[in-house]
Amino acid sequence: MVSLPHPLPGAVGLSHLNAYPWEAADGVCGGSPHLHLVCTEAYVVTGGEGAVQTLSPDGYRDIPLRAGSVAWFAPGTVHRMVQGGDLRVTVLMQNSGLPEAGDAVFTFPPDVLADPERYAARAALPARSGPEAEAAARRRRDLAVEGYLPLREALLAGDNGPYLAFQRAAARLVRHRVPRWRELWRAGALAAAERTGAQLDALEAGDPAYLAESRAFDAGPSRRGGFGMCGLREEYELPGTTLAHQGE
Template identity: 45%
Template sequence: MTTAAAPAPIFPGGTSVTRLAVYDDAAPDGVAGGTPHLHTASTEAYVVTSGYGSIQTISPEGFQETALRPGSVAWFTPGTIHRAVSHRDLEVLVIMSNAGLPEAGDAVMTFPDHIVSDPVRYRDAASLPPAGSPESELLEAARRRRDLGVEGFVALKAAAETDPQAFNAALNRFYAHATALVAPKASSWRDIWESTVAKATAQTDQALTALAEGRSVHLLEAALAEVPPSSGIRSFGMCGRLRTYNVQAG
């Protein structure tokens, strides 16, 4: 008799992991880096593996720039608009909470008001050519998207540095637009969250209860999982070129 294979263990904390090489070509403002955006439900962490750069952020506290160097660890919560900047060959290990939510549309890019306020215009501006398109075509589309996001980011940054009242109004307006964009999808995200973060939390709760009672039955579920990085050309993400890991599949 064969025993059914145990389900793959959840990646620690229900997180996801990606290798990121930050774009090193300059946007219209002369800064080399990725597309500014925020996450509406997830916290993101950068672990710098090589190179130098910074993370530019905008939050209700205003604009901030944090230097990144090999060994740096920085993270930012939902609502923090962030822009990865490469000074020299910046590569980062990205750890995202709520595995599956960013892929489901948790991120919103800082396009100008007339685009981010219109779901159809936003979708058209955010979309890239289909997978399998020529790499040059994908790169050009990613640059156009990045430059449009930088346009909105620069306007918010200027307001943060010169006019606090106008900045607060503009930031709240962007938050409202971002929320409206993801609201139709958010109810379906709970199923993703329950299968990752909530499930991992429940397993820890059960393990602690068992240990306190002197039971070891949960240790019989010991398992190992391994997945390779994505193959083919590195995909074009918002911040740079990506190698992803399908940790949800184990």
Template identity: 45%
Template sequence: MSTFPGGTSLSFLDVYTSPAPDGICGGSPHMHTASTECYIAVGGRGQLHSLTSEGHRETDLEPGSITWFTPGTIHRAVNLDNARFVVLMSNAGLPEAGDAVMTFPSEYLESVERYREAAALPVGASDEELAIAAAKRRDLAVEGYLVIRDAMIAGDDGPLKRFRERAAEIVADRLSGWNAIVQDGPLAQAQNTLELLARMTSGDASHLDDAALVSGLEPARRFGMCGNLRAYDVAVH
């Protein structure tokens, strides 16, 4: 049995090409509460717009560029010219379990139910209907993002702090289920490596007889927050 290195998840991302209300083409600004994300640019030209306590930043991404960001970083994938990324996420399975909160306007963050209703895409809808719903969700997130960004540029970090507080409250009821994801994923891989090192130290290298190759994975295609995703199930194979 083998899982993807480091207990990470792997996706290919084609960043949305439709313009948001501010005229910028790209995805839904959002933040992860417990996971680190990495963008590896593999095609076209794009940017990562980000907000942290240090302020607003725009990072250019061209083929070969690599950037990653830690929990708490509000980020927005921007498509300048057919931007395509490979996306790596720590804690495979955890982001899919709700470790992301979009920057909706404050009234959508007042209750968990209202937030999740606005964040959900319709079940059983056609691709055309899903694309419309994803664009509507993106536009709502951009609306809230611009408020936080403009306040930060003006030297006011109040909206950023309030968003972080509400984001933590929105994911609070899911935290207990996240422990098992981390324990069975990245923690289990690290523990297994330590066990292998201990065995080799004692002269036992029998695990090398179990060498295996994994290939031929088929991606699941879906409308993600930042664009069209081809996500691979790399948990256990």
């Protein structure tokens, strides 16, 4: 049974990203386009400027990012962080632990998505840091952009077929992970909501005894310069915050 005793508010995930400066095939510098299946993600921009490119049923959007702006995207939205100049964001992720357990699928070309073993090999990094990991992260980003550009072109032309096909392929790839995700959700986001319900019941009954359990917690990054999907990542490997990535 998974236990997340002291999660962040709402059992959200937290990390910091500095968008990749690497130029892609279309001349744009930035991260690896991908989507999440069950998690809403938010960018809180803390410095620099850039954009997030999104693909959704509404079509293609290029959302400017600058210090103080916030952008978020629901499950199924393909998103690509674009570097415009020292772009730095704090990432808030719904259902902490699920993205690290594989709730993120790159926009690799269809032939890669159709082969789970090939997809896993292309999505994996050989190490957590160092030149070899950086080279693999760049190859992974380039492959994701290769699959992303045709999806974007089709949406711009009014054809959502390739985008919907990608969503279906992504769902097939992660289906086997759902039991593990359900465990993490029950221990994290669901448990946090249920605690609030229990506290409301106690207050309504005139019994604030649960307040005796109050505590303060603090933490710093446990790893800096990790290779995330969108950029160099500062991680907080706390129970229920940013677990070691199991999908890479």
